[in-house]
Amino acid sequence: MYSDRALVIGAGFAGLLAARVLAESYGDVVLVEREVIGPGFRADLPQAHLLSAPVMGVVEALFPRLGLEWEDAGAVRADLGSDLLVRLPGGWAPREHIGVEVLAASRGAVELGIRRRLGRLANVSVVDGVVVDGLLHDRGTVTGVRGWRGDRPFTDYADLVVDASGRDGKLVSWLAEFGVRCPAPVIVNGRVAVASRLYEVNRDLGLDWKIACEVTRAPLARRGAVVSSVDGLRWLVTLVGADGDVPPVDEDGFLDFATSLRCQEVAEIIKTAAPVSEIRGASNLRSRSNRFHQVTDWPRGLLALGNSAVSLNPVRGHALTLAAVNCADLRALGREHDLAQEPPVFHRAVARAARIPWQATTSADLGWQSKKLPARTRVARWYADRLVRAVPESRRVHRASVRVAQMLDHPVRLLRPGVLVTALTRGRSDQA
Template sequence: MYSDRALVIGAGFAGLLAARVLSESYGDVVLVERSVITTDAGHRAGIPRAHHPHPLPARGAQALEALFPRIGRELENAGAVRADLGSDFLHRFPNGPAPRDHLGLSVLSMTRVTLDRIIRRRVLRLANVSLVDGVTVEGLLHDRGTVTGVHGRRGDRPFTDYADLVVDASGRDSRLVSWLAELGVHCPAPRIVNGHVTCASRLYEVNRDLELGWKNACEITHAPGTRRGGAVSSVDGSRWLVTLFGADGDTAPADDDGFLDHATSLRCPDVAEIVKTATPASAVHRSGNLRNRWNRFHQVPDWPRGLLALGDSVVSLDPVHGHGLTVTALNCAELRALLQDHDLAAEPLTFQRAVAKAARFPWTFATTADLGWATRRLPVRARLLRWYSGRVIAAIPGHRRVYRAYARVSQLAGHPVTLLRPAVLFRVLLGGKLSGRRPRATAP
């Protein structure tokens, strides 16, 4: 047995951030990763959705900067593109485009490969953090209600490692629920909301001949009538990441002709122009079943000591809404704060409750949108949220104040009550009656 030792399952974004936080409180931190990490470049099989956009909104960037000072500048030096959500963003809603005024609220866009490479480099420079890769964890070691380590295989050999604290950061494919069941600890059934959304993404080399007047663009799907959408992110300095969305059975295509046809059907012609004229830099990668799932670990009364879970292992959100990285970064910020006053190995539910609290609004935001595609009758609260969010989206074109409030809330940078303040509420409820002239796009 070891003392003062923490073990993190998974060396993706969540695991790396958790290791960074734990390095301040534990003498030895070990990352245990299923994939073999032999180079700083390339996609890893352990992150199947890494080919799709992973924007880092303002609040997520702020949380990341607190853990890794000057990380924003380092990401930009590596090619990440910072785009203001107003002046640099072409955001098209079903009723028309959002105003293009400068908001002072930005998004960092990069490929997931670049993000993980920079953060992994930072974390593995820490003297008390180490990485053991190529390990398939198959279960938890335990003793009288306390998790004491993990067991599994590394190649063709058994693998066993002990720790005072085990953190599951293994993501959407986490097997923690079944591992706990093997210990006699049973979790409530997860909450699942499936928007039946698919997305297909492809990288393109930037075509300098196209003068687009924006850095990022997004055309949203919106129930019940807008089943197709798309997005373009400027990433890694000289590339565009084009992503097409299909909802309610309208599947995003993975073949060249279908990809172009889908892009051409969007109301933003720039997306199709990129697909037609820019040089592809990757194959088309498609993902389906983009559901929302919440494992309610905070409701397990006999949750074992010595075990924490965070990130997508607990709450995995439909990535179309772009909240995953931010929620994970906020989990790790909360972990850092709680470790100052609590022995979380002895009080793990203190942390799991904090994770649940942080997830409430992102969960509501994502599922309110995705429940629009549901065929069953929704509860009254869900219907009210759907109704009001629909009014907000309808009011955005032509209303700077509504879009500013919506942008802050959707980026988790503002409290949801912002959308109920009188100046916003008045415009939302009157809708098009106050729209008047729509503001012209400003130069980037």
Template sequence: MYSDRALVIGAGFAGLLAARVLSESYGDVVVVERDRLTADTPHRPGVPQAHHPHVLLARGAEVLDGLFPRLCAELEEAGAVRSDAGSDHLVRLPAGWAPRDHLGTSVLSVTRTTLERTIRKRVLKLPNVSLVDGVAVRGLLLDRGTVIGVRGVRDDDLFTDYADLVVDASGHGSKLVPWLAEHGVHCPAPMIVNGRASCASRLYHLDGDLRFDWKTAREPTRAPDLTRGGTASEVDGQRWFVALVGAAGDAAPADDDGFAEYAASLRCQDIAEIVKTAAPASPVHRTANLRSRWNRFHQVPDWPRGLLALGDSVVSLNPVHGHGLTLAALSCADLRHLLRGNDLARHPLLFQRAVARTAKVPWTSVTTADLGWSGRRIPPRVRLRRWYARRLTDAAPGSTRVYRAYVRVTQMADHPAKLFAPAVIWRVLSGSRPRATAR
């Protein structure tokens, strides 16, 4: 059964996936986007994180292939690189090198531009989906507690559009909270955890003289002592994406010499070798003050009918941890499931509560790591989680079993409860020693 019309604010990753899902339940789906879009749109102002690496976690790739059959294969044809999270990844953990055994968990490395362009092409081929770009949405239209449309500006002209359901997928810059306040709907203060992190990224051309036995190299930070980290990964064919991460105010410089010196300070010297030897294919792009924010829309008792919110407009996670795309995809999977048996325009809190349930695990994972940099007193339960996480990552270099459990949880393929399986706990608490041949 089709309802009449749905409107999605934002043609980014979350908005495109939402439009795909809504096309199954609404006769007409329109996506309104602030940026002007063409078939070859490069990095656009609405997605500043496109200048940094993006990884589609194993669970996210599974959801995408469910929404768009063979999408991951199409991305690979466009240059995305699929890798095994064990044998194809070189990972320098604090206690040593992670095992290089084949784990059977694949990861897709792709630029945000290629990912969105490929999905946008698929979505706009749907007969009941259309795009209106260049629209700056300025507020919601409400009638007796029900959102009936949006208002804004397009080409200096007033823009108004009406719909039975409005979905805010406008990202971390969403203005939904003040828009609701204009109509007397007040939201709780958001939960914010500042990771005190920064990221400086640059693309490099593949050099035929550089040969590595990995597709992704990574060295994570860890509070309170390891403030520097980085990643390097193959993306979109003949390029490497290098990102240097800093925490607690230790930021990578944007100039050539400073960027190279920062990379050279890492223990994973393969990253430094790329920066030193390969030809830059882009400027250095820096983003600082990376944090996580949760707008608790599921706790708003007078939430308007006809309005849903998903993606970064609800939960925006510190992008250093790489969970954002997958969380948005999982929320769209929840949307698809709930639309099959519910009128979400009349009962929108059903969906907002589902978003909150889905976000709980990645939020806990990301903020547990980031609270180590906060400088304030950490609650006992968080201290306990941090203690166990530290013991687990220290045991991983000496145990493939522990590392496999760690990878599958970080890839959101398994629930964190898997990290407390008896065989894993025994190795974590007994303190497995790193293997001498791991590197």
């Protein structure tokens, strides 16, 4: 049985997947997007998605064979052992096939592929160029959204509104307008900043890797980078600075920053490849949990997912996975509950899904804070440092770390005897 109408705020990755899920139970699903979606939308945006196995599992369940379509369009499949060149503070990670893959593609290509699939669904539509500035509500129930489309007022009504507007969303202030107060968010800020640019790389370079990166780690390794092959001949270079070290967005400064890294492959790409986008910077990439599951008077007819609910520092790579898990939960719970009438059921699932990626992301960023951390956090960071130092010397620790980082295994795997003993015996000091 279909309900009548659902509305999703935000046509990014989370919003697009949410629309596909809702199309199974609502007769009319409308995606409302702030930007105008025209030809080549976000094609030259210097942002990429590394789609992990858990993400692809959710995507393929909703859009069968979409991964192959992305690959036909130029997305690159990479093994996180043999195809990945990783410089850690203590040395280079082992290079061997480990059977854990990601699919690397630009954000524009990923979203275009999903929008095309959604375009085949008769009950899904997109309204772009809309700035939503508030919710419509009636006696404890959200009934729609209001805002502006160009210079004209915009109003739309729905039985269910899903906020997927992202880390800059205004949902907390919208709720406050009709008396719903949210607890103060939990914020962890490692003062992380990035600068990114797209390049075209000559095939004749003969590179033996598809992704190269240098990892930041408190207290000394404040600079890092990621270079990833995306969309065929295009490569995305992202420079990363932590603890307030902001990568420059000018030509000379961008190259100088890359040259300062130990992973010189980053600088070589910049020197030899042709840029196809401007340099874009972003700073203050903090993690924020809005704790919507703790709001006792949450209105009916409203859900929040993805970065709108829990936004993770994107440099750590868990944000996309969390958004995909949220949409998988939306699908599963929606078959058993009327989530428009029972929003807390869904928000508790969002909180559960965020626990492990939140801990993984924030523990790295907490290392840059000057205040004394709780004893449990200090112990966790101490052991994490031992693991990082052991990776260059141990294939076992490397494999376990990759599988946990990709959310294929629970973090308890890192405490198994073989990994534990290796971390404690080989992870005592940084290697040259």
